[in-house]
Amino acid sequence: MGLPTPGPALAGDVQADVCIVGAGYTGLWTAYYLKKAAPQLEIVILEAKFAGYGASGRNGGWLTNSVTGGREQYVKSHGRASAAAMQSAMTASVDEVIAVTEAEGIDADIVKGGELTVAMNPAQLARLTSFAASEQQWQADVDIEVLSAAESSARINVAGTLGGVVHPHCARIHPAKLVQGLARVVENLGVTIYEQTRVSEILPQKAVTDRGTVSAQVVVRATEGFTAGLAGLHRTWLPMNSSLIVTEPLDASVWAGIGWEGRETLGDFAHVYMYAQRTADDRIAFGGRGVPYRFGSNVDTDGETPESTISSLRALLTRFFPGTADVAIDHGWSGVLGVPRDWAATVGLDQGSGLAWAGGYVGTGVTATNLAGRTLTDLILGRDSELTRLPWVNHRVRNWEVEPLRWVAVHGLYAAYQMADRAEARGRATTSPIASMADVVTGRH
Ligand SMILES: Cc1cc2nc3c(=O)[nH]c(=O)nc-3n(C[C@H](O)[C@H](O)[C@H](O)COP(=O)(O)OP(=O)(O)OC[C@H]3O[C@@H](n4cnc5c(N)ncnc54)[C@H](O)[C@@H]3O)c2cc1C
Known part of the structure; x- marks a missing residue:
């Protein structure tokens, strides 16, 4: 399948109830569940290029129940029952995605x-x-x-x-078919997607673009790997x-x-x-x-x-x-x-400012974005639910180092992992200590 032709851009200032920045799975799942739960809400999505331009249109198509960063981190921070609830929620999300695609007629292979x-x-x-x-x-x-x-x-x-x-x-899924199908479904529900509209800054109750500003009670940041391009967020997610x-x-x-x-x-x-x-x-x-x-x-x-x-x-x-x-x-x-910085995904809403976010999924966001969309829906609608009590909700972590430390660290660690793979391929029987050390530094242990 070829690249889609981008739809219309924002043309001036707009008022909405909820503004979502980014039309990947996170933004689209959030719009989907929110609009289904509260059809009266005016929901606007702002997308820099076209729906599915990011990782959602380009991934390896594993819809897996794997918990980003592992379960043990949540045992440490919230206890075993909470970590187990996170695993169960991820497992259920695999079937939820399949059920919704069937119900909505999205053919994603x-x-x-x-x-x-x-x-x-x-x-x-x-x-x-x-x-x-x-x-x-x-x-x-x-x-x-x-x-x-x-x-x-x-x-x-x-x-x-x-x-x-x-x-x-x-x-197994076809990533682009899923994201394009979802975009069609949310538009049919009455959500407006403005494409070719890059947000430069997210402020409380405002998303600022060079084509106008969207004012909304809640602004959802769903920009994942592109987040560093937003004002003030350069070191949030690498x-x-x-x-x-x-x-x-x-x-x-x-x-x-x-x-x-x-x-x-x-x-x-x-x-x-x-x-x-x-x-x-x-x-x-x-x-x-x-x-x-x-x-x-x-x-x-x-x-x-x-x-x-x-x-x-x-x-x-x-x-x-x-x-x-x-x-x-x-x-x-x-x-x-x-x-x-700690390889742990997060979803949350700051009630005071109306700023919401989800992301940091590392390599396992295809399923987690669905869970994030349902969780953001409950948070935005003020519902106390099993989802809003999961341990990744409102999880915060320190920023990445400044350059050139950030570049040196990532390239050094990557070289260490490659070296460990080579040592293991030569026949060492246990995990190379180089990799174990790199795991400690990256927080992947
Ligand atoms: C090559 C690759 C393979 C992967 N394989 C898998 C896999 O097999 N299984 C798995 O679970 N995960 C995988 N992942 C990760 C997974 O694809 C992502 O976690 C998931 O798609 C994230 O969705 P998202 O909507 O949060 O982000 P994205 O899909 O990246 O969407 C963000 C959107 O925001 C838009 N945007 C960014 N900045 C702005 C701005 N300033 N203003 C307006 N819009 C903006 C972008 O254009 C983009 O469309 C893979 C990722 C990659 C890159």
Whole structure:
């Protein structure tokens, strides 16, 4: 599918009840649930480019129940019951997204085939074992299957797999179809989306653009990885890049060697991990890290991706699936995701100023944005609910370091993770201490 033609821009000052900045999943889910719950509300969305321009239109399509930053952080801050409630809410959100797309007639190529993560060396296998044990402990009612090398390869034949683990709470989606479908649905509900309208500053009850100002009781910041571009928010969430390549549709003969009949999403236990899906039109979409971070929190230009990133993803794809060595790469792009200093996503509303926000999902926002949209709806409508009591609500964390420290830190840590992956690929049996140290510094432990 090609890029959409942007819709009309804001043309002067406007008054609304709620103004949402950013038309990705966060902004659109918020508009959807809010308008359904309170149809009388005048809701306006301001979008710099077009709906789905950001990560929501460009992601790897894993609709997974994974809790951003892990559950343990919430055990420490709120206790085990609260952490368990967060996990359950994420699990329920996977099915909620599927149910709404069905009810609203959004065709986003969704197949709930589960999530298969493979281990490619002994250290990864050790992490697989502890991951499986932790999942079984946290989700006693969930069928977590630990697979031998042969069982894992029978599902998806990744060359050199030592084992795999699969859980059922993940679906493959087509990211752009979901975001474009959602935009259509919210517009049909009566929400106005102004595209080509960049907000320069969010103030209490105001979103300021060079085309006019929207005044509203509540202004929702839903700008995720682009947040650093707003006045006063330069160091809030670090914009981290992720890149994807997409093959041409593969021949049946290539698929015969790979399998992947169950349409599971596929990941690995590397520190610089990969993520992949088999698309509805029988391509492989294969993602991972490229240039992780640009100096001064700059973001890529319209998804442009360095040739070196494309070729390193290509090399990894061929290592995983030698049968794809000769297939063409039809597409490659990058996108930006928001990383808070403690890698923990957040959603909240400041009652006094009417400023609301959601984001910092790192690499797992496809599902969390739906939970954020429902939670913001309850917060804005003043409802005390199970959602508003979840531990990520109103969570705040300190800002990132100033430059050049920020650039040095991210590139240094990324290099450390790559070094750890190389040491493990050479056969060390346990997680490299370099990676463990980097985890402590990044707050990913
Ligand atoms: C390559 C890649 C792969 C990923 N894969 C997965 C995955 O498989 N599973 C998963 O769970 N997550 C994944 N993610 C993360 C996930 O896509 C995001 O967490 C999610 O889409 C965030 O949605 P959002 O609406 O908050 O942000 P976005 O989709 O980024 O939307 C923000 C919107 O705000 C607009 N905007 C920004 N600044 C302004 C401004 N000043 N004024 C007006 N508008 C503005 C932008 O144009 C954009 O449309 C991936 C991300 C990337 C980049």
